[in-house]
Amino acid sequence: MDETRGWLAPTLAILSGMFGSHLSIAGSMHLALIEAERLGLDCVQVFTKNQQQWKAPPLKREAIAAWNAERARLGWQAGVALGAPERVTSHASYLINTASPDDALRAKSIHLLRDEVERCEALGIGLLVFHPGAHTGGTREEGIERIAQACATIIADTSGYATVMCFENVAGAGTTIGRTLEELAALRARAIDLGAPPERLGFCIDTCHAHAAGYDLATPERAAEFMAALDSIVGLSSVRCLHVNDSKGACGSRLDRHEHIGRGTIGANLGGGFGAVVGHPAMAGVPKIMETPKGDDPSGVNWDTINAAALRALASGEPLPVAPHATAMSNGSPPVGPGSDPAPRAKPKRGGKPKAVGKAPITARASTGAARRPTRRRAAITGGGGSTPAPRAPAARRPRAKAKRPR
8 A cells, every 4th residue: 555645635635626426335335435535536335235125234344354454545634633534434324214103113213223323433534424304294393302402312323423424304295394494403402402413413415405405606796695594503623525416306395306517507608606505615525516417418427427527627626518308407596594494495396197296205214214125125225315305395297316326
């Protein structure tokens, strides 16, 4: 191993912008690190287990050793030791719902989230991103209290651990909690009130989710307003991770469907507001993880490579060309303010079979312990997109995902 590379890694990571992707752990976890290197990425996000199963076998010593050896070879272990930005993050299972009023489901969720923290600690992963949950019929305030209590309990049970639990903002489908910055701030503040050390709690901000929730990121000016609000309400120092995804849905649509950078409603016009987000000085050392569709473009170039190059250009102030066949632009509605609702949802297309009003989205179904069985077991391990559709009005046609999750 080149010893100088390990010492230089933190500086080089900041200079290159800390861009990474959610990659597959199929075969062995350390293979995700090898793939990140092959794609020229600076960081990576992984699942540490099959994310669609409540139970998982303990991590094998051989798997941990291979993972640590690969991190050391890349110089990523040294970066953590030097206090540099985290190069590896993990995403918790989508089954978890600590906001649930169902005692049995909530107990299972707390157990699984604790296990996720313990697995991250064993692997030296400093950041664990998770969706706060859905109150599923209770009140929002009750849901926030249940989530905060769960986090405080888990952190107390794992006292002395380094892994930081990061609340991820959501698009706002159904009864999910974490759509507004105020809700995110309330979650962390209440958990701290209940005894959780502030350094063990942070945030992961997803650009697609924020835009779909009603925070318009389609122009540099609006995105700058969002970053100012983010600083004022949650504090930029508490934002430990970014999920950088373009959006298939319009601003305020609450549609959680990810798109390639510059080909959705955020970045279709010269990159939109991405530059104001990823190029913000406070975000320089923050891991910026892409959860965009996987595969290669028609010319055979990997989409992660293309999207990372686009983000690096935008972070340095270079606009993107208008992408052909890009999703329609944002509707230009103002950002969500405290207590306000997002922009009205787009009217559904005509035709198609009517659907029952109030039917739970896939995210909510997973959070209530009724996740659909994956068509292939490996697909549950690989992750990647992480996006699910919001509830549809009657007669709306459910959009199909054109890209498969990474395998």
